[in-house]
Amino acid sequence: MTTPRTDRSPWNWLLLVAIIIPLIPPLFNAVEPRLFGIPLFYWLQLAFILIGVTATTVVYRMTRRGR
């Protein structure tokens, strides 16, 4: 069978980036600059979703088996 012995991959480090960035309040704890009237605190944290999606998608694609 083609069972790999490991889940190790350098791509996995991307996951760590997506975990740490949203946990640093100084990055986003401010009102200005606003976006469409939304304070930075809210729109930037919503934008972090993109980091999460990108990181997990890239890791998924790069470590997918077979096909």
Added chain:
Amino acid sequence: MTTEIIVFAVLFLLVSGMGFVASRWRRPDDLASLHEWGLGGRSFGSWITWFLIGGDLYTAYTFVAVPALLFGAGATGFFAVPYTVITYPIVFLVLIRLWSVSHVHGLVTPADFVRARFGSPTLALLIAITGIVATMPYIALQLVGIEAVLKTMGVGGDLPLIIAFAILAAYTYKSGLRAPALIAFVKDALIYIVILAAIIYIPAKLGGLGAIFDAAKEKFDATPAPGDGVLLNANNQLQYVTLALGSALALFLYPHSVTGVLAAKNRDVIKRNMSALPAYSLLLGLIALLGYMAIAAGIKPIGKDVNTVVPQLFDKMFPGWFAGVAFAAIGIGALVPAAIMSIAAANLFTRNIYREYIKRDATDAQEASVSKIASLVVKVGAVLFILLIDPQFSIDLQLIGGVIILQTLPSIGLGLFTRWFHRAGLIAGWVAGMGTGVLLLYNIANPVTNHAHFGGSAFPLAKLGLDTKVTIYAGFLALIVNLVVAVLGTVIARLVDAADGPDATRPDDYFADQGDPRVHDLELAGST
């Protein structure tokens, strides 16, 4: 008001009626077996898994509890966004290992895994009990959501809670996990419609997003409370970060999340889901802002129940019929996850307590009927949590559940990666962590309802004698105590050469995938 109730009732009955039809979906041969009732046969592909996992993450928590926290406390409530952003990268590599080892050894619950990995029935029992108890406040949160909708529609007294409970009980008793999985599609469709309408229509009527945030700022500036505001302050940043991290670590320790993950067809389905699920976070963040919209619209909570602010906002802003649709969305959005949660907790009881300690030779039919009764008991426990605890914000029900479930992290989460821990160390860690958690929660007061104890989950560090106003998530502190004791206990156990349990798993069991001859789809008599 009558239009609302009629639309709500019709939609609600229609959708939950589908649950009963769903018992026949994909034609299980025998719904009397625990596997069929509890796991739906374990053969779900990407889409259904996505709805299944998403269905129990985005719930009354999203629609009622998070906006209520923003309404009452401001920026702190937004922790739900980083929480749901970081949880998927955190568990990405963990859950695929859980999937593999579970499918090799026929494990259905987190306690099954701990039993196989650490060869300790005692530890497995603790994990099972933890899972069941931690699920109760989480289900309670869902009931509170349904309650808030009923209250807004004018149903008074204790009736809303009784109705919410009765609906849920009748609904799960009949058709197991299949029903919530099918309904999740309808539920999500309803929620998407409501939320799109809400985030476009309501801000337009309130003078734009800028005006909404200004109104929120004005409200928080006027209150004497030091902890609120549209931004975090020096004292609640640690709370914010530990809440997000603690909740993220806790999420996939819940038995119902594990059930959803195990129902996936293979490892790639899980990975794909971990990259697609954050799409829900955007929704969550936008819904959270409904709390501020309620401020801008001048909504006042019914009684002291801030959970009613979002239903009331819908009531005020939408025409009657659409408010009915929105209420149905909230109601079904609470019902589906509550069903999934209570089924998972019932599975835990049946497999790891009933079959292990009460009746070893139980037949499939006996197990299924015990599960049904157990799921009823879990719901009664949920109602007790509501009646006895009554925290300031309903979100604290979920956060209290988090404090409890986090204590299983060393055994499950770390256990998936390392067999270094000694079973005695893990048990000692659990006892210390749980003791600390309960003690911390006991010492958190709730000024609003005048409760001296169990008033929330933000623990003031000043109570430890530190000269500071900083607060921290109680679950995080308890987890640290748990880990330290588990490590020390393991070192001591090894020093005195205490007997360790056998490990029934092998390293390459953690990488097995669909198509591997060792991977079984339906394996009831597993490693236990």
